[in-house]
Every structure is written in C-alpha cells, then in structure tokens.
Amino acid sequence: MSQKFTRREFNKLVVAGAAGSTLGIFGGVRPALASEKHVVVIGGGFGGASAAKYIKKLSPSIAVTLVEPATTFYTCPFSNWVLGGLKEMKDIGHTYDTLKNTWGVEIVHDEAVDVDAAAKTVKLKTGNELTYDRLIVSPGIDFKFDTIEGYSEEVANTAMPHAYKAGPQTELLAKQLQDMKDGDNVIICPPGNPFRCPPGPYERTSLIANYLKKNKPNSKVIVLDSKEKFSKQGLFTKGWERLYGDIIEWRPASKGGKVVSVDAATMTVNTDAGPVKGGVINVIPPQQAGKIAFAAGLTNETGWCPINPITFESTIHPGIHVIGDSCIAGAMPKSGFAASSQGKVTAAGIVRLMHGDVPAPPSLVNTCYSLVGPGYGISVAAVYKLTSDGIVKIKGAGGLTPMDADDDQLSEEATYARGWYNNIAQDIWG
Numbered sequence: 001m002s003q004k005f006t007r008r009e010f011n012k013l014v015v016a017g018a019a020g021s022t023l024g025i026f027g028g029v030r031p032a033l034a035s036e037k038h039v040v041v042i043g044g045g046f047g048g049a050s051a052a053k054y055i056k057k058l059s060p061s062i063a064v065t066l067v068e069p070a071t072t073f074y075t076c077p078f079s080n081w082v083l084g085g086l087k088e089m090k091d092i093g094h095t096y097d098t099l100k101n102t103w104g105v106e107i108v109h110d111e112a113v114d115v116d117a118a119a120k121t122v123k124l125k126t127g128n129e130l131t132y133d134r135l136i137v138s139p140g141i142d143f144k145f146d147t148i149e150g151y152s153e154e155v156a157n158t159a160m161p162h163a164y165k166a167g168p169q170t171e172l173l174a175k176q177l178q179d180m181k182d183g184d185n186v187i188i189c190p191p192g193n194p195f196r197c198p199p200g201p202y203e204r205t206s207l208i209a210n211y212l213k214k215n216k217p218n219s220k221v222i223v224l225d226s227k228e229k230f231s232k233q234g235l236f237t238k239g240w241e242r243l244y245g246d247i248i249e250w251r252p253a254s255k256g257g258k259v260v261s262v263d264a265a266t267m268t269v270n271t272d273a274g275p276v277k278g279g280v281i282n283v284i285p286p287q288q289a290g291k292i293a294f295a296a297g298l299t300n301e302t303g304w305c306p307i308n309p310i311t312f313e314s315t316i317h318p319g320i321h322v323i324g325d326s327c328i329a330g331a332m333p334k335s336g337f338a339a340s341s342q343g344k345v346t347a348a349g350i351v352r353l354m355h356g357d358v359p360a361p362p363s364l365v366n367t368c369y370s371l372v373g374p375g376y377g378i379s380v381a382a383v384y385k386l387t388s389d390g391i392v393k394i395k396g397a398g399g400l401t402p403m404d405a406d407d408d409q410l411s412e413e414a415t416y417a418r419g420w421y422n423n424i425a426q427d428i429w430g
C-alpha cells in the first residue's frame with residue numbers, strides 16, 4: 001500500500017517526526033549482548049553524534065566512545081543567520097552533556113590522528129589509543145586551500161574567511177561585515193561541486209544582502225561563482241529580485257565568475273575576466289573528506305570515501321563506517337540532515353550486526369530549508385532508496401517550494417525552518 005503526500009504535507013511530517021519516526025523504524029531497545037562490544041565514533045557533528053546516540057538508544061549494552069576535540073559544537077546550519085544578524089553564536093552552540101549523561105556515551109575531547117584498520121585501534125593526539133569492534137568516521141570536510149593561488153589557511157584565518165566550518169570563522173566574517181565601510185562590496189566565492197550544503201552560499205548571499213540593505217545601503221554582494229548554476233536557483237533568484245533588487249549580482253563561471261587567484265594584501269579576487277575588489281571577501285574553497293579519512297586510508301581518487309550503502313561500511317576497510325559529508329552517498333547531498341539520517345541508519349546496521357542480525361536496506365531522508373529573508377523561506381526535501389544504481393531519489397517523494405508560492409507559504413517555510421533546526425538539534429545534542 002502506498003500513501004501519497006503533497007510536498008507541504010511531507011515537509012510538516014518530517015519536521016514533526018524527525019526523532020520519533022526513526023524509533024518506529026528501529027522497533028525499540030534490544031536485550032544486552034553476551035559480551036561487551038565497543039564502537040568508537042570519530043567526530044561529534046551531525047553524523048557522528050546522531051550515530052553515537054542512536055546506538056545507545058537501540059542497544060544500551062554496546063559501549064560507545066565519541067572522540068571530538070570541541071566541548072561546544074557550533075552548527076553550520078543557522079550560521080548564515082548569525083552572519084545576517086538574525087541569531088547569535090550562543091544560539092548555534094551545543095554541548096555533549098546529554099549524550100554523556102542521558103545516553104551514556106563516553107565523550108573523549110581529543111583528536112583522532114591515525115587509525116590502524118588491521119589492529120582496530122585509533123590513535124589520539126594526546127598519545128592515547130582506543131580499541132574498537134567497529135569504528136564510525138564522521139569528520140566532515142577539509143579544504144583544498146592550495147587550489148586557489150594566494151589563498152591559504154592563514155589567509156582564511158586573517159583576511160578572507162571561508163566561514164564554512166562554524167565557530168571562529170563565523171565570528172570573523174560577522175565582525176568584518178559589521179566593520180565594513182558603507183559603499184564597499186562583499187564578495188562571495190562559492191566552489192565547484194561537490195561541496196557541503198549546496199544552497200549554503202546562496203542563503204548566505206541572501207542574508208548578507210538583507211543585512212546590507214538595513215545597515216550599509218550603498219554596498220552590494222557580488223557572487224563570483226565557479227559554477228554555471230546552483231541549488232534552488234530559480235527560487236533564490238526570484239527572492240533576490242523581490243527583496244533585494246540590484247544589491248545582489250551573481251556572476252556564473254562563464255561570465256567572469258571563475259576565480260583564478262586572490263590577493264589578501266589588496267583585498268582583490270582575480271577572475272579570468274579581470275580583478276574585483278571587495279571590502280569583505282568570503283572565499284569558500286573546494287573541499288574533500290576530513291583529514292582523518294585520508295590518514296585512515298578510507299578515501300579513493302575522488303578525495304571522498306566509498307561505502308556500502310546499506311551499512312555505510314567502507315568498501316576499502318571492513319569494520320569502519322564512514323558517514324556524513326566525507327562519504328560518497330549517491331544522490332544524497334552533503335547536508336546535516338543527510339548526515340544525521342546516515343548516522344541513524346548506520347547505528348541500526350551496527351546494532352543488527354552486533355546482535356547477529358542482517359542489516360536491512362535503509363530508507364534515507366533529506367530536508368533543507370534556506371532563508372531568503374527573515375520571513376521568506378524556501379525548501380527542498382527528498383526521500384532516498386537503494387537500487388542497483390546505489391542511493392537514488394524516490395520520484396514524487398518530497399520536492400521544492402513551488403515557484404508560485406504565495407507570501408503566506410513563504411512565511412510558513414521560514415517558520416518551518418526554525419522548527420527544523422530546533423528539532424534536529426534537540427534530537428542530536430538534546
């Protein structure tokens with residue numbers, strides 16, 4: 001029997017049921033294991049923290065150790081809202097207290113520096129070593145700084161922040177926007193595909209434009225894009241025309257958008273069509289899997305990690321599961337919701353394996369909201385299944401905000417965006 005939902009009904013269901021539906025799929029807590037098993041999770045972001053919690057929820061007798069350097073995790077979702085002055089850093093920070101105290105996850109604030117897949121050990125920066133029965137790796141992304149001449153980690157930390165990992169980088173870019181002279185321009189340089197959060201640079205463009213409109217009315221946002229098109233382009237462009245007029249100028253790669261090099265000393269971005277100067281320059285470099293995925297030998301020639309899509313187990317090293325932005329997950333985008341969905345599926349798979357069961361083919365979900373203005377939201381949602389082509393979108397499930405959505409609907413989407421954030425953050429970090 002199949003049940004059809006409209007896109008709006010579907011979005012409501014996802015927002016309302018993000019946590020509960022997963023439990024329904026998993027079917028409750030399992031009995032204790034004969035001998036204690038140990039899962040180590042590297043990375044306490046969207047993928048890793050979800051996996052850690054859901055393993056404990058499904059099978060409390062499995063010992064779970066989460067390795068994460070930060071004591072407070074700042075989410076990239078809503079970090080654009082911080083840049084636009086709509087949220088503060090404290091609104092996007094989450095600790096590991098609930099994972100530890102309510103779910104019994106052991107939290108180790110350290111950095112994993114190496115993995116020995118044969119010996120099943122993880123080496124930590126402090127010199128300590130952890131042994132595991134199964135390992136989950138969810139380190140997010142790393143930047144390929146050297147692909148843009150003149151750009152480097154040092155330039156990112158001083159003059160031209162990427163703000164594509166939330167935290168000090170978000171604060172630096174927010175401060176630069178506040179300090180910028182009215183009349184100077186903000187330049188945003190999004191990377192080519194694939195990269196984390198495909199709509200992220202364009203939500204950022206929108207919310208910075210909103211900030212400029214109110215606070216620096218003589219300034220503009222110029223987007224120098226390495227691509228010809230981008231996620232939710234029609235919806236963003238319509239919103240930009242309605243809300244911001246000529247405050248936003250988007251240049252595709254073929255029309256002067258392709259970044260060749262940058263010069264931090266003169267605050268210039270050089271494109272193949274000539275130099276562009278900015279008061280604030282946000283360079284989002286090309287990306288690859290997190291560093292530890294390379295150290296562990298989990299990446300292939302693409303710079304990302306191939307996995308078995310049923311359990312997210314590495315096809316290179318058995319016993320290690322890679323989830324979130326670092327893995328190659330077919331049609332799924334690199335998003336927080338996707339990473340969390342993969343974390344839950346991986347938790348269910350590992351629990352089944354440890355209890356001697358066969359993991360079931362998963363159903364995976366992604367929902368992504370973007371704010372074009374404070375009361376103007378848009379979204380994309382999709383459900384995924386496994387076929388012989390890997391993880392593919394199920395046709396007709398989910399969809400995009402309609403192009404002809406009226407003001408009430410766009411305002412509702414902005415409300416759902418807040419609900420989405422509260423739900424997923426509560427589900428993962430409590």
Ligand SMILES: Cc1cc2nc3c(=O)[nH]c(=O)nc-3n(C[C@H](O)[C@H](O)[C@H](O)COP(=O)(O)OP(=O)(O)OC[C@H]3O[C@@H](n4cnc5c(N)ncnc54)[C@H](O)[C@@H]3O)c2cc1C
Pocket residue numbers: 042043044045046047048067068069070073075076077078079080110111112113138139140141163164165196197200201290291292323324325326334335336337338339367368369
């Ligand atoms: C501006 C912006 C806006 C976004 N908005 C949305 C949105 O609205 N919705 C959405 O779904 N997604 C959004 N995303 C995408 C989302 O943030 C990522 O897809 C998501 O964080 C990926 O989860 P992850 O677990 O792979 O990595 P992360 O969440 O980044 O977690 C990785 C963690 O691993 C830790 N780590 C890394 N290396 C090690 C190591 N060696 N040892 C120990 N720990 C390590 C890091 O400290 C980090 O805490 C946005 C991204 C950006 C940049």
